[in-house]
Amino acid sequence: MLKIAFSPTYKYELPEGHRFPMAKYELVPDQLLYEGTVRNDNFFHPGLLDEPTALLTHTPNYWRKLNDIDLSDKEIRAIGFPINEKFMHRGRHIAQGTVECALFALQHGVALNVAGGTHHAFADRGEGFCCFNDQAVAANYLLHHGLAKRILIIDLDVHQGNGTASIFSDEPRVFTFSMHGERNYPLRKEQSNLDIGLPDGMIDAPYLRLLRNTLPRLLDEFQPDFVFYQSGVDILETDKLGRLSVSREGCRERDRIVFEYCRQHRLPVVASMGGGYSPRLADIVEAHANTFRVAQEVFF
Ligand SMILES: [Zn+2]
Numbered sequence: 001m002l003k004i005a006f007s008p009t010y011k012y013e014l015p016e017g018h019r020f021p022m023a024k025y026e027l028v029p030d031q032l033l034y035e036g037t038v039r040n041d042n043f044f045h046p047g048l049l050d051e052p053t054a055l056l057t058h059t060p061n062y063w064r065k066l067n068d069i070d071l072s073d074k075e076i077r078a079i080g081f082p083i084n085e086k087f088m089h090r091g092r093h094i095a096q097g098t099v100e101c102a103l104f105a106l107q108h109g110v111a112l113n114v115a116g117g118t119h120h121a122f123a124d125r126g127e128g129f130c131c132f133n134d135q136a137v138a139a140n141y142l143l144h145h146g147l148a149k150r151i152l153i154i155d156l157d158v159h160q161g162n163g164t165a166s167i168f169s170d171e172p173r174v175f176t177f178s179m180h181g182e183r184n185y186p187l188r189k190e191q192s193n194l195d196i197g198l199p200d201g202m203i204d205a206p207y208l209r210l211l212r213n214t215l216p217r218l219l220d221e222f223q224p225d226f227v228f229y230q231s232g233v234d235i236l237e238t239d240k241l242g243r244l245s246v247s248r249e250g251c252r253e254r255d256r257i258v259f260e261y262c263r264q265h266r267l268p269v270v271a272s273m274g275g276g277y278s279p280r281l282a283d284i285v286e287a288h289a290n291t292f293r294v295a296q297e298v299f300f
Contacts, residue, residue: 002038002296003104004029005046005097005113009090015082020129021277025115027285028273028292037293044104046097048089049137053099056140057133057167059124066091066131078127091131094118098134098272099141102226105268106147110259110299112292117230117274119161120186128159128185134272135228136167139174142226149173152224152267154258155192156211157232157274158184158242164230165190175222179211181243194218200243204250207235211254215261227267229258232274233287241277248283252290259298271295 010025032038054063065071066088076083094115101111118130126132135153142148153168155161155178168174175193182197189195196210218224235254237245246254255271262269271291276284 001108002042002292002300003101003108003111004038004043004292005101005111005115006043007045007093007097009086009093010115012081012087012090019277020081021281021284023281024276024284024288027281028288029114031285031289032292037289037296044100046093046100049092049096049099049132053137053141054095054132056144057123057137062124075125078125079131080127080129088131095132095134095137098138098228098270101270102138102142102147102268105226105270108299109263110269110271110295112271112295114273116272117157117232118272119155119157119164119230119274120159122163122166127163129275130163133163133167135230135270136164138270139168139228143173148226150222150224151175151226151228152218152222153177153228153230154215155179155230156235156254156258157230158234158239158244159232159275160184160186160189160195161192161230162186162190165192175218175224177214177218179214184241184243198244201245203245204247204253207244207246208250208253208257211257215257219261219265224267227262227269229269229271230274231255231258231271231288231291233276233278233284234274236276236278236283236287238278238280238283239276240279241275248287248290251287252294255291255294256298259295263298
């Protein structure tokens, strides 16, 4: 059965006019329930990330600063959300959601988190709407507990997974693959194990061809036994930050390629939602909902 991490805390109240489309975290599960793609029992409520697990990835000093709400104005500006206890609580639920998804994926082949993909969080700092790096936290959890030996992170958000690349730069058991807009944020890129920087305006056919050609190569070269997928939908042509021109259908095909790849090779996979900044909320919600629909179709 498709297990999906969701908590009402995922939707965080933002000041009026904030540019982050927070409503999507409620609308995506509502849409999936409404249309019958999932039922209530597909969802589970994740617990709170605990300190020992967090410290497998984040520095003690950063963890303390987050918990004490003791960040400088500069650090808060870099993250981009107003930070208080509620926000920290939310972040810990999201990261734990990805950890628990990983355990479900070992059982069911796949699990998804209705948030996360917070790939701009580094070991010692956050930026770009990210404070904990949920996929890094979950990957380190699996390694630490001997539940996976070689983990592939497929990051297809339009922005480079800079935090993830940095966290695993000295970790041979994790392979970071990021395919992103070359001219997009972050300006100063980190080095993933494989970076594919895309030109502005790229359309479906070359985008999908590149992905199709790359994934089998990673399987041969790295031989992963677990996959995390960052399924950001800011690659859409409608996205106001993305600079690419992938259609909604193309984005759905992207998800299918990743999930079929994992299923064919019996690789448990956890998807976290990642970014999406189309001006029409419906474009964002539809594209994210497609990730869940495709997961259902491919795995069950
Ligand atoms: Zn993004």
